[in-house]
Amino acid sequence: MNTYQSGFAAVIGRPNVGKSTLINALVGQKIAIMSDKPQTTRSRILCILTQEDAQIIFLDTPGVHKPKHKLGGHMAKATEGALHGVDVVVFVVDATEKPGAGERYILKRLENVRVPVVLAVNKIDLLPRARTLPIIADYARRYDFAGIVPISAREEENLAGLLSEIKKHLPEGPRYYPEDMVTDQPKRLIIAELVREKALELTRDEIPHAVAVDIEEIAARPKGDVYVRAAIYVERESQKGIVIGAHGALLRTIGARARADIETLLGAKVYLDLWVKTRKDWRNRESALRQFGLSGDD
Incomplete structure (x- = not known):
């Protein structure tokens, strides 16, 4: 008998790696603000994807950064809070850049996370496959990811593969939200x-x-x-x-x-x-x- 899955997925990453673009593409509606400026998302946004076999509640978080003012402090708290009480973490990185200080900082924090972490290697449309593979291998050496999925949020490439990987880590459960609801934001x-x-x-x-x-x-x-x-x-x-x-x-x-x-x-x-x-x-x-x-x- 087919069972229904439902759960929460925190989407994290340093600023400007395409988290909000990914969320909007997955949910199919513009909810999370998109800009090429870092730190665009300022608060935790709940976005809901309902399918025949599963409901995934995504927490779109501000980009991980060290706060410089009270707003930055609230942004950091929103990201930290999103890592608790979720079923899976989706760590979004930029395929066009090697892991830097921002990624190392996040990986260090993920050492204390007790749920599966899926690596979403975004922006693969911007470079040849041969150049993507070394980046993926580099991340694989740094952390024991539950899965690694190359994607392009902008071109909506391999999003089905990412969803399939996320669903592997969701428990059986009910629909928490109505089928036509895509966000908890007013x-x-x-x-x-x-x-x-x-x-x-x-x-x-x-x-x-x-x-x-x-x-x-x-x-x-x-x-x-x-x-x-x-x-x-x-x-x-x-x-x-x-x-x-x-x-x-x-x-x-x-x-x-x-x-x-x-x-x-x-x-x-x-x-x-x-x-x-x-x-x-x-x-x-x-x-x-x-x-x-x-x-x-x-």
């Missing part, structure tokens, strides 16, 4: 992340991580469309001008791109009312972290 927080993603994309290196988004209002309108008022927060007045751009051009572009994703999420036409505000040193203020849903407090 829509308000997902919308904020979609706006922040576009702001990060378009400001590039000018405002690395001093951007937060607060959704001040979401309201349904009589004709079925949705009004969303969002505030983009930065830490300095000079950063405010960068986000707005000449004659408001950059802010309009951020709004247009974010609105398209929000409309896909909500399945409705959206009027996005976007503002830029300054909150000095918000990354070190607990009240601001709570306001932006980044404090990690339940």
